[in-house]
Amino acid sequence: xxxxxxxxxxxxxxxxxxxxxxxxxxxxxxxxxxxxxxxxxxxxxxxxxxxxxxxxxxxxxxxxxxxxxxxxxxxxxxxxxxxxxxxxxxxxxxxxxxxxxxxxxxxxxxxxxxxxxxxxxxxxxxxxxxxxxxxxxxxxxxxxxxxxxxxxxxxxxxxxxxxxxxxxxxxxxxxxxxxxxxxxxxxxxxxxxxxxxxxxxxxxxxxxxxxxxxxxxxxxxxxxxxxxxxxxxxxxxxxxxxxxxxxxxxxxxxxxxxxxxxxxxxxxxxxxxxxxxxxxxxxxxxxxxxxxxxxxxxxxxxxxxxxxxxxxxxxxxxxxxxxxxxxxxxxxxxxxxxxxxxxxxxxxxxxxxxxxxxxxxxxxxxxxxxxxxxxxxxxxxxxxxxxxxxxxxxxxxxxxxxxxxxxxxxxxxxxxxxxxxxxxxxxxxxxxxxxxxxxxxxxxxxxxxxxxxxxxxxxxxxxxxxxxxxxxxxxxxxxxxxxxxxxxxxxxxxxxxxxxxxxxxxxxxxxxxxxxxxxxxxxxxxxxxxxxxxxxxxxxxxxxxxxxxxxxxxxxxxxxxxxxxxxxxxxxxxxxxxxxxxxxxxxxxxxxxxxxxxxxxxxxxxxxxxxxxxxxxxxxxxxxxxxxxxxxxxxxxxxxxxxxxxxxxxxxxxxxxxxxxxxxxxxxxxxxxxxxxxxxxxxxxxxxxxxxxxxxxxxxxxxxxxxxxxxxxxxxxxxxxxxxxxxxxxxxxxxxxxxxxxxxxxxxxxxxxxxxxxxxxxxxxxxxxxxxxxxxxxxxxxxxxxxxxxxxxxxxxxxxxxxx
Numbered sequence: 001x002x003x004x005x006x007x008x009x010x011x012x013x014x015x016x017x018x019x020x021x022x023x024x025x026x027x028x029x030x031x032x033x034x035x036x037x038x039x040x041x042x043x044x045x046x047x048x049x050x051x052x053x054x055x056x057x058x059x060x061x062x063x064x065x066x067x068x069x070x071x072x073x074x075x076x077x078x079x080x081x082x083x084x085x086x087x088x089x090x091x092x093x094x095x096x097x098x099x100x101x102x103x104x105x106x107x108x109x110x111x112x113x114x115x116x117x118x119x120x121x122x123x124x125x126x127x128x129x130x131x132x133x134x135x136x137x138x139x140x141x142x143x144x145x146x147x148x149x150x151x152x153x154x155x156x157x158x159x160x161x162x163x164x165x166x167x168x169x170x171x172x173x174x175x176x177x178x179x180x181x182x183x184x185x186x187x188x189x190x191x192x193x194x195x196x197x198x199x200x201x202x203x204x205x206x207x208x209x210x211x212x213x214x215x216x217x218x219x220x221x222x223x224x225x226x227x228x229x230x231x232x233x234x235x236x237x238x239x240x241x242x243x244x245x246x247x248x249x250x251x252x253x254x255x256x257x258x259x260x261x262x263x264x265x266x267x268x269x270x271x272x273x274x275x276x277x278x279x280x281x282x283x284x285x286x287x288x289x290x291x292x293x294x295x296x297x298x299x300x301x302x303x304x305x306x307x308x309x310x311x312x313x314x315x316x317x318x319x320x321x322x323x324x325x326x327x328x329x330x331x332x333x334x335x336x337x338x339x340x341x342x343x344x345x346x347x348x349x350x351x352x353x354x355x356x357x358x359x360x361x362x363x364x365x366x367x368x369x370x371x372x373x374x375x376x377x378x379x380x381x382x383x384x385x386x387x388x389x390x391x392x393x394x395x396x397x398x399x400x401x402x403x404x405x406x407x408x409x410x411x412x413x414x415x416x417x418x419x420x421x422x423x424x425x426x427x428x429x430x431x432x433x434x435x436x437x438x439x440x441x442x443x444x445x446x447x448x449x450x451x452x453x454x455x456x457x458x459x460x461x462x463x464x465x466x467x468x469x470x471x472x473x474x475x476x477x478x479x480x481x482x483x484x485x486x487x488x489x490x491x492x493x494x495x496x497x498x499x500x501x502x503x504x505x506x507x508x509x510x511x512x513x514x515x516x517x518x519x520x521x522x523x524x525x526x527x528x529x530x531x532x533x534x535x536x537x538x539x540x541x542x543x544x545x546x547x548x549x550x551x552x553x554x555x556x557x558x559x560x561x562x563x564x565x566x567x568x569x570x571x572x573x574x575x576x577x578x579x580x581x582x583x584x585x586x587x588x589x590x591x592x593x594x595x596x597x598x599x600x601x602x603x604x605x606x607x608x609x610x611x612x613x614x615x616x617x618x619x620x621x622x623x624x625x626x627x628x629x630x631x632x633x634x635x636x637x638x639x640x641x642x643x644x645x646x647x648x649x650x651x652x653x654x655x656x657x658x659x660x661x662x663x664x665x666x667x668x669x670x671x672x673x674x675x676x677x678x679x680x681x682x683x684x685x686x687x688x689x690x691x692x693x694x695x696x697x698x699x700x701x702x703x704x705x706x707x708x709x710x711x712x713x714x715x716x717x718x719x720x721x722x723x724x725x726x727x728x729x730x731x732x733x734x735x736x737x738x739x740x741x742x743x744x745x746x747x748x749x750x751x752x753x754x755x756x757x758x759x760x761x762x763x764x765x766x767x768x769x770x771x772x773x774x775x776x777x778x779x780x781x782x783x784x785x786x787x788x789x790x791x792x793x794x795x796x797x798x799x800x801x802x803x804x
Contacts, residue, residue, distance in 0.1 A: 143204030172238035392441035454496035537576035
């Protein structure tokens, strides 16, 4: 009976081994369990599936198996295989006591890395048998007994490892390597033990409330080794020391770090034993480092240091620190190196970074601040705005820099746009801050920026401007238009722009009609039709004047009126053009005759109109012979021409003589004589020689004048605006504003009838586009009360009533 049982068992074992690659491949029959098989078994454990449940190995004792076969040449026969005789599987009472020494010996061999004398297949068959028969004759659970004995051996083995790990050592690296070696051996041996006792793991353990063999090994290692305070402290301290060394720039064994931290994670000790100490040491390091370096490093260096530290910590997470620690670790670095020093970073050379165009450093600063959150980004945005206001105001308020103001503003704006684009990634809030800050400082000085921007546009549109192509000119005008958007006093810009446009059109100084119309279209798109209506009217007058002169030339041709002088007249609508002072001058007889003919011709075509002659911007082309056979043509103003023509009858004239014979106003005459006698091209000689014109000066024709050009432009000093003229233009704008304030107040009161002072002020501010002050509105209210457009209420002096 025992032989039959062994035979059956042998058959079953062979069949099972054919269906399970786990035992069959690494350890063959008659082989011993030794240390040389550890690596093979570990690989096989990772790659192959486990055995089928042992409960499926044995057929039922009451069943029969029928196998039928069919032969094509013979009749079908039925082959019946009867059951083997039923035998008792209950072992003898001392069966376990006989088997366990063999199993223990094999277990000890695995734990010590030596060879076991017992065939592994026999060991496996014994374990299989113990797990299958379940109990002995005394009703003792053999699988439970096997499990308890296994646990006892493993328990003793773990305790045997303690002495080497508790011995004194001065080298933490050696200690970590020892611990790592023990852990690696433990893992491999745990795999071997689990493979040997796989049937126990899949039968008894599966249904009992006990840890699996793998978990049992891990629990014992955790309890005896890693929960030992001395071992745990040495391990954590050693790991932290290695991290500290790496943070100082030293090279460490990262694979050792990774293995031991993985061990702590597998034993569920990482969060309890390692992570708190690691985070605490990290915070202490970066807290002290931040406090020290923010004081000693330049801001750009400090920012680069933060970036490097963040990259290093990210590399640690990639290499060996668990991902679950990432958020806390990065937060500690950000908090101690960035958040705690925001104000110091913004106050320490932030302006210097922008002044020196340190785009990379500012971009890095933005990216680092962006990691922290919106509140920190707002601090950076505020610092950016303060920088713009401070440095922009310095460009605007310094009157000594007026000549360079617009060019410097353009450069400043271009620089800030580059920071916005390259460093702040066109962040909308930063863009709005740039606009608001620019608008703030541009209006710190009333009127002057608007005037100078208009002058800058004029300089680009004049014919003498050869520094740019049409495409470049368009780009420059677009940039100037951006500056124009920031100014509140757009009416000041319009006044100066209109005055300069008139000169360009009437004196023929415009570089391009297309460029002029392009700029006009830009202003129209920016400010609307009302703003450009008068400017458009100026261009219409120029076109109409061409038609009028064509008709006048035909009229003169029909009259066949002889003459040696040609005249071109611009007929201008007074409401469109700048206001010029009415001046008188004595014209040559030929010019007076042509004036009368044109006046008669024009009024005959346009009844009910009145012509008023303006000489301020008139210019002439004179032909002269200062030297024999040296014919020259001089492009001069009307006043210069009147003075030069006097020397056809006189060789010597004093200041009073010239004034008497031309009737030119004194200030204009002085500028005219200065341009003819004191400039680079001197058609007149003056005595005494000086740069100023005095009432006692005498003038003669410069008969020795010579020039390589035939047509010569005389510098027209009168075309250059004086400070007085600029002031006069500004005053006219102020006067126009008063009229608009008056009109707005009357319009509001006419509709509302009764309003309090505060309500009226608010209404006026909402309707007017130019900058005004409360005091200026109050002054206009008092003026309207005096002129009886409105009155104060008899019941409340703070309430106004409209007077119909």
